[in-house]
Amino acid sequence: QSALTQPASVSGSPGQSITISCTGTSSDVGGYNYVSWYQQHPDKAPKLIIYNVKSRPSGVSSRFSGSKSGNTASLIISGLQAEDEAEYYCCSYTSSNALVLFGGGTKLTVL
Amino acid sequence: EVQLVQSGAEVKKPGESLKISCKVSGYSFTSYWIGWVRQMPGKGLEWMGVLHDGDSDSRYSPSFQGQVTISGDKSISTAYLQWSSLKASDTAIYFCARHIPVGPAVINDYWGQGTLVTVSS
Numbered sequence: 001q002s003a004l005t006q007p008a009s010v011s012g013s014p015g016q017s018i019t020i021s022c023t024g025t026s027s028d029v030g031g032y033n034y035v036s037w038y039q040q041h042p043d044k045a046p047k048l049i050i051y052n053v054k055s056r057p058s059g060v061s062s063r064f065s066g067s068k069s070g071n072t073a074s075l076i077i078s079g080l081q082a083e084d085e086a087e088y089y090c091c092s093y094t095s096s097n098a099l100v101l102f103g104g105g106t107k108l109t110v111l
Numbered sequence: 112e113v114q115l116v117q118s119g120a121e122v123k124k125p126g127e128s129l130k131i132s133c134k135v136s137g138y139s140f141t142s143y144w145i146g147w148v149r150q151m152p153g154k155g156l157e158w159m160g161v162l163h164d165g166d167s168d169s170r171y172s173p174s175f176q177g178q179v180t181i182s183g184d185k186s187i188s189t190a191y192l193q194w195s196s197l198k199a200s201d202t203a204i205y206f207c208a209r210h211i212p213v214g215p216a217v218i219n220d221y222w223g224q225g226t227l228v229t230v231s232s
Contacts, residue, residue: 003155032214032215032216034213034214034215034216036218036219038156038219040156045206045222045223045224045225046148046156046206046208046219046222047222048218048219048220051213051218051220052213052218057220089155089156091156091158091219093214093215093216093217095215096173097172097173098158098172098173098174099158099161099170099172099216099217100146100158100172100216100217101158102148102155102156102157102158103155104155105155105156
């Protein structure tokens with residue numbers, strides 16, 4: 001099964017807002033409100049930052065938010081900080097046998 | 112405090128077998144699922160499969176079905192990922208992650224530190 005589609009890279013300056021998109025199909029992103037987002041710094045384990053499209057785990061900054069429209073989910077990071085520079089992965093439930101489908105990842109560069 | 116601690120890096124030859132582990136603490140091992148995620152060098156995350164309820168049945172991504180075995184020992188709160196015959200293409204970092212069932216889906220809220228497996232002749 002193909003991975004969800006994310007842009008390879010995005011960039012922004014400190015203080016700005018950026019959006020990372022995640023496009024799937026009606027069998028995954030579009031069909032269910034089970035999209036999550038993970039942040040991964042180099043040589044570290046992924047960290048859950050958004051689940052169920054727009055919910056934030058305890059301890060995650062309110063600068064991170066999520067939304068979904070049709071087959072595309074989005075991660076919005078406001079007030080960019082240097083520490084936000086990382087790889088970001090979307091993830092969705094899929095009605096196929098795979099259960100879990102990740103996006104290809106987006107590298108965020110803070111200029 | 113919830114912790115998932117994985118076994119150390121491994122260097123193996125093609126054709127060899129391997130079993131890596133993920134020991135959990137800070138919660139009841141049988142209350143949540145444990146799954147495995149692969150990250151090949153410089154690449155993204157790939158979901159491999161999940162162990163249900165500590166040591167009962169497992170579910171695999173079609174891409175990994177028949178290639179690996181996921182198991183667990185609830186007496187020591189440890190999940191395992193096993194290969195019977197490694198290939199060079201199995202070279203990757205493998206993460207375990209706690210899976211919380213939410214409806215038909217799962218949320219991976221806690222992750223192990225990763226185990227680097229290198230397969231080279």
